[in-house]
Amino acid sequence: MNVGEQPLLVILVALVAGIAIGRFWSGGLWWNRSERRRSGPASIHYILGLDFLASRQIDRAVSELTLAARENTEAIEIYLILGNLLREKGQIERAIQIHQSILHRPGISPSERAHGLLCLGMDFKKAGLRNRAMDTLQKVVELEPKNAYALKNLVKIYEEEHDWEQALRMEEKLSGATGESDSTLRAFLFDQIGQAAWQAEAGARAARCFDDAIRTEPRLPPPYIHYGDMLEEQGQLEQAEARWLSLATEHPRFAYLVFDRLERVREKLDRSGNMEELYQLVIDRDDKDSHAHLALARLRAAAGAHDEAFKLELQAVRANPHALAVHLEVWKSIAESSERSDWISSYLEEVSRSAYFLDPYVCIKCNYRANGILWRCPHCQEWDTFVEERVELVEP
């Protein structure tokens, strides 16, 4: 193989293994000069194999690379690529055999061993053999403590295992290796560890984890919510109120997530009157917050101010016309109203000006839709990717 082919090969291997070049593969030492010499001159099958790979003709690439591997059994990289291609094609057993055969070769260098183990670990991961994948990727990390690709995959596997503490440990090593810290992921992991500690009745430890989560990424609601829930369960109502209130006032966009909780705990503390002030505060900061409009409407209706409540509900329709909950509230009010036909006319007028969908939340990574906010996407498994879908009015 000549020098000019090196970058192409790196990119192709990366494509096959799903590696984003430069970001995850910190080692990069695999193709050093002495190893390259062992590969010998490139065969026509090798070149054709890479060509087919570049044009995504995987079956033909596999055929050519198989021929190339037979011609030059010393060329470890051909076997690595071939194994990775077979894995991607779903022939995982063959991929495992090929990658294991590389590891059994006498005299391979530590970086070759690390790369072979990395490929093998990805085979096990794809096969759903998480424990073997973990063991294998851990061996990569023992050989190359800063192998970001191995660490990144270990984080994901520990997450799948719900082993949040190990996932956090790997994330710490990963940020040590890359110099970049994923504060969102860390905060979610702290929150998960906190919940597990709470369930294990280790309240003090849970409190520390929730605090760590909030300090790491203050804009994420779950730690505030869970911390408050735990404090409420422990009978510390004022402290629970304080946690939820700090979410509601510092991040009003998420205030609605704690409306019910605050109503409940403030009733017990005999200060229900403070709710109106909070709803008004949220509306003042964002007049499109339908949750706050509906909550305030409920308060007004309970106080007998039905006209005012209905107006607030119509404002909620205008703010968030695709949320079914908003329409349900309106129809409940209409059903109880003595001026039914007037109210129906106002409602129809409001709705006819709005376009709406039924599912108001969507994952920005994969477009998965859900009826409410989710913190981890069930489709693409990413954290914190859901946004409320707000539809602009259709121009007549």
Ligand SMILES: [Zn+2]
């Ligand atoms: Zn998603």
